[in-house]
Amino acid sequence: MTAMNRGRKHVGIIVSVPGVLAGVMSVAAFCAVSACPAAANEATTAPTTQPAKEEVMLTICYDNNPGRENLKPAWGFACVVRGLEKTILFDTGGDGRTLLANMKALDVQLAEIDLVVISHIHGDHTGGLWDFLQARGGVPVYMPAGFPAAFGERIEKLGGKAIVADESTAVCEGAKTTGTMGKGQIEEHGLCVQTPVGWALITGCAHPGIAHMAERATRLVESPLNLVVGGFHMGGASRQQVEAVIEQLEKLGVATVAPCHCSGDNTRKLFKEHCGKSYTAACVGTSLRFPSQEHGEEPRPSSP
């Protein structure tokens, strides 16, 4: 159990996976299940800011892991963050038509989206941006360093504002980028999101390494992460390699994980085996809800 969670009664994340009954994950489960005695104590400092008060919800609207029937699975990743000061679209999948159709099917209105964060240059994360901007109209688009100038110019042509987030950048109250990682290679950043029960890290492909990104995020938010969700980029990783990453995440005090997109089927299987209840099988349409802890509210299931 991490110090972050000590003394809290019933804190959890509600998971709505299409076709699967919603479940509650204990935020302390990751370490408890995988028996890592010293894990939590190494990365525990008090958060510098007050936790978010309102419910925060992450909805995966683009992923290659299939969900319910009216959502199209396709290679790539996109996730909508709701409940903060601004509504954020993190990545845009590979294809605009699929992104917009899935958003509609998931009841995400285009007008809701206040800003976009692009994780890295690969087409399966940027491909939907142009159709999105055309349909939504210009919004700020945060991207890591190292993008070609033409990318920013194209955003501006569609009325958007291209913002390079080299260092960690607050995109709104309760959400900040990790800062650009993987300099000189595949440059990428993740997004740290503050929820009522701790911080979540969302990654696109995690090319700089998922443990490395989680470590950066943990240092940045000065607290163990409640959740790491997104692409872990570990397709083809050996059991040994996966177990080493799990161990690193445990040491950081990560409470729950939801690897999807490019994480690899075998990697997901190993995470599931090892992490038990603190693992979520995320796919297109998965919603992760962090209910408000005000007034001792109990988590409620929600329909996807």
Ligand SMILES: [Zn+2]
């Ligand atoms: Zn990818």
Ligand SMILES: [Zn+2]
């Ligand atoms: Zn990639």
